[in-house]
Amino acid sequence: xxxxxxxxxxxxxxxxxxxxxxxxxxxxxxxxxxxxxxxxxxxxxxxxxxxxxxxxxxxxxxxxxxxxxxxxxxxxxxxxxxxxxxxxxxxxxxxxxxxxxxxxxxxxxxxxxxxxxxxxxxxxxxxxxxxxxxxxxxxxxxxxxxxxxxxxxxxxxxxxxxxxxxxxxxxxxxxxxxxxxxxxxxxxxxxxxxxxxxxxxxxxxxxxxxxxxxxxxxxxxxxxxxxxxxxxxxxxxxxxxxxxxxxxxxxxxxxxxxxxxxxxxxxxxxxxxxxxxxxxxx
Amino acid sequence: xxxxxxxxxxxxxxxxxxxxxxxxxxxxxxxxxxxxxxxxxxxxxxxxxxxxxxxxxxxxxxxxxxxxxxxxxxxxxxxxxxxxxxxxxxxxxxxxxxxxxxxxxxxxxxxxxxxxxxxxxxxxxxxxxxxxxxxxxxxxxxxxxxxxxxxxxxxxxxxxxxxxxxxxxxxxxxxxxxxxxxxxxxxxxxxxxxxxxxxxxxxxxxxxxxxxxxxxxxxxxxxxxxxxxxxxxxxxxxxxxxxxxxxxxxxxxxxxxxxxxxxxxxxxxxxxxxxx
Numbered sequence: 001x002x003x004x005x006x007x008x009x010x011x012x013x014x015x016x017x018x019x020x021x022x023x024x025x026x027x028x029x030x031x032x033x034x035x036x037x038x039x040x041x042x043x044x045x046x047x048x049x050x051x052x053x054x055x056x057x058x059x060x061x062x063x064x065x066x067x068x069x070x071x072x073x074x075x076x077x078x079x080x081x082x083x084x085x086x087x088x089x090x091x092x093x094x095x096x097x098x099x100x101x102x103x104x105x106x107x108x109x110x111x112x113x114x115x116x117x118x119x120x121x122x123x124x125x126x127x128x129x130x131x132x133x134x135x136x137x138x139x140x141x142x143x144x145x146x147x148x149x150x151x152x153x154x155x156x157x158x159x160x161x162x163x164x165x166x167x168x169x170x171x172x173x174x175x176x177x178x179x180x181x182x183x184x185x186x187x188x189x190x191x192x193x194x195x196x197x198x199x200x201x202x203x204x205x206x207x208x209x210x211x212x213x214x215x216x217x218x219x220x221x222x223x224x225x226x227x228x229x230x231x232x233x234x235x236x237x238x239x240x241x242x243x244x245x246x247x248x249x250x251x252x253x254x255x256x257x258x259x260x261x262x263x264x265x266x267x268x269x270x271x272x273x274x275x276x277x278x279x280x281x282x
Numbered sequence: 283x284x285x286x287x288x289x290x291x292x293x294x295x296x297x298x299x300x301x302x303x304x305x306x307x308x309x310x311x312x313x314x315x316x317x318x319x320x321x322x323x324x325x326x327x328x329x330x331x332x333x334x335x336x337x338x339x340x341x342x343x344x345x346x347x348x349x350x351x352x353x354x355x356x357x358x359x360x361x362x363x364x365x366x367x368x369x370x371x372x373x374x375x376x377x378x379x380x381x382x383x384x385x386x387x388x389x390x391x392x393x394x395x396x397x398x399x400x401x402x403x404x405x406x407x408x409x410x411x412x413x414x415x416x417x418x419x420x421x422x423x424x425x426x427x428x429x430x431x432x433x434x435x436x437x438x439x440x441x442x443x444x445x446x447x448x449x450x451x452x453x454x455x456x457x458x459x460x461x462x463x464x465x466x467x468x469x470x471x472x473x474x475x476x477x478x479x480x481x482x483x484x485x486x487x488x489x490x491x492x493x494x495x496x497x498x499x500x501x502x503x504x505x506x507x508x509x510x511x512x513x514x515x516x517x518x519x520x521x522x523x524x525x526x527x528x529x530x531x532x533x534x535x536x537x538x539x540x541x542x543x544x545x546x547x548x549x550x551x552x553x554x555x556x557x558x
Contacts, residue, residue: 006458007377014370014429015385021426022388025403032406086302089295101299103537108306110529112487114503115522118510119309122316122519129312132326160305192291214394221396224489228510238398245402245494255406262399269394 026262032255041249051256061240061257068236071155072220076166078159079215080208083167087207088200091174102171109164117225120157124148124229149231157229158219165218166211173207174200205279213272217265237261310526317519335516345521348505355420355492355501356485362425363481364474367432372466374433375440390434392427397490400427405494416497423491428484432477439473479536483529 034047055061090101108116123129124147131143147153177200185195223238230236237257244254320330339345370389374382392400404423405415413419447469451461467474489503496504506518 002376003458007373007379009458010369010372011377011379014366014373014389015379017366017426017429018370018385018388021404021407021422022391025407028406028410029399029403082302082305085295085298089299093292093295094299103533104303105306107530107533108310110483110533111310111526112503112506112522114487114489114506114510115313115518115525116309118506118514118518118522119313121510122514123309123312129316129326136326160309163302163306217394218396221398221490223398224507238396241398241402242493245405251406254402258399258402261396265395265399266391 029255029259029262032252033259035252035255037250037252043251051253054253055256055260061237064235064240065237065260067151068220068238071151071158071234071236072216074155075158075162075219076212076215078155079163079166080170080212082159082163083170083211084204084208087167087171087174090171105164105167105171113161114224116161117157117228120153120160121148121228124153124156148229149234151230151234153229153231154225154234154236157225158222161225162215162219165214169210169214170204170207173204173210177203202279206276209272209276209279213268217268220265221261313519314523314526317516317523319516322516335520338515339517339520339524342517344500345502345505345517348500348502351417351499352486352502355417355424356482358421359424359428359485360478360481362421363428363432364478366425367429367477368436368470368474370429370433371436371440374437390430393430393434397427397488398494401491401494404491408495414497415495417499417501419495419497420492420501423495424485424488427488427491428481431481431484435473435477435480436470439470443469476536479532483532486525 032043033051034049036044036046036048036050038044086105090098090105094101121128125131126143126145126148128148130147131140134140134144135142181199181203182195185199186192190198220236221238223236223242226234226236226239238261241254241257241261244250244257315328317335318331318333319328320332320334321328370385373379374386379385401423404419404426408415408419443466448461448465451465452458456464487503488501489507492501492504493507500508502521506521509515509518
């Protein structure tokens with residue numbers, strides 16, 4: 001029913017835009033990662049593998065990447081542990097308060113990321129709200145220093161930020177479970193625990209995978225929370241990239257790290273999609 | 283099944299839900315309370331409640347300049363994302379072309395990609411094209427990244443659209459252009475308004491992409507970021523509290539709009555069913 005001209009009109013502009021502003025930049029990132037910087041700090045368009053051999057050779061990059069992945073893994077774990085039971089409660093037990101509770105989960109998403117990270121900083125600092133409260137009620141005599149400027153603070157803050165992101169797909173997948181499947185399971189004599197483990201959980205796996213991917217990937221690439229709350233022991237891989245594009249001025253090396261991150265993220269997305277297909281209910 | 287078991291389950295789940303809500307809202311509550319605290323950020327209990335920080339805030343020209351910049355950027359980014367996201371959704375829905383699967387993935391990628399990658403790759407593009415960084419480069423960055431939001435929202439709307447109306451319009455002699463503006467867009471208006479609101483708020487809060495594309499003029503998040511690095515004052519709490527209130531108003535408005543219209547479509551659907 002749609003003419004060729006119509007189809008060209010809806011296809012060509014977005015296609016051209018995406019080619020110019022998404023595909024070309026990624027391709028440039030790829031090119032940069034094989035270039036180098038001259039001693040007078042100019043980018044030299046000379047193709048070589050020096051950036052990658054530096055990445056492979058220096059342990060600081062491996063350690064920081066591993067630390068970032070470990071932080072992201074903990075964030076993912078805690079976000080799922082908080083979000084799944086909450087989504088289950090809303091979907092199966094909240095009754096008429098379901099809509100209200102759903103809105104309550106969404107609202108924090110509208111509070112600026114930066115502002116929430118900042119709020120945690122004011123809570124966790126050595127003269128922050130938590131420490132002064134603890135001293136006020138005489139639980140501690142001196143401020144607890146480990147609260148702020150530690151990986152703990154980064155994990156806590158990122159968990160706070162990404163829990164609603166993990167919640168949304170899990171809740172959607174629980175809501176889509178046909179309720180008669182649960183009745184059937186109960187009618188056939190399954191206990192509530194069996195119904196959960198053998199019917200509800202497997203059917204919600206795609207939602208869990210989507211939520212986990214969101215939490216893991218977005219916290220892996222974060223560079224603001226580590227600066228605000230992480231201290232020297234909470235530095236993540238993106239912080240290295242930021243410094244390479246800033247003060248350290250080595251764009252090609254920064255591009256090489258970014259490209260590795262991009263490949264890591266894309267392969268994770270691919271893996272999640274494969275797993276989701278395997279678990280999806282049809 | 284034994285009823286007692288369910289009660290313990292429910293009690294545990296209720297307690298967990300309460301705990302998660304406390305975790306989600308505690309920092310926001312602290313933020314708001316300390317915007318009135320005369321003693322500065324932190325320190326328990328809050329003392330000398332005051333509106334001074336709001337007075338400082340309203341007299342602070344740099345903050346309001348950045349608010350204006352953010353509003354401009356968000357509005358322009360919204361126009362770009364919609365202008366490309368609506369056709370992109372239409373193309374995914376009703377056109378066949380080579381590389382369609384790749385196109386879909388590329389459009390949606392910035393939604394899940396850490397902002398640093400989108401920001402840096404565009405920075406390299408602008409450097410290569412010798413473009414000076416300014417609010418315009420931020421607009422291009424946000425516009426490009428948020429096409430993903432417009433596309434997903436409008437594509438979802440298209441799945442519910444009754445194509446017979448467009449067909450009828452074309453059969454009755456309307457051009458594609460007329461059909462688009464008089465049939466397609468009005469039918470998709472809910473998805474489009476939803477996408478526009480979402481893009482606007484996401485752009486207002488965006489920092490990772492803007493961080494790399496910033497010129498001389500700051501957006502609000504970058505202005506706040508700069509101040510956080512210099513030391514923290516409750517002025518930040520005050521501006522955050524105000525933004526939070528505006529967000530709540532926006533959500534309530536959007537929610538009312540949606541339930542009203544959804545209600546109408548539901549009633550219509552029921553009428554059709556009862557007649558069939």
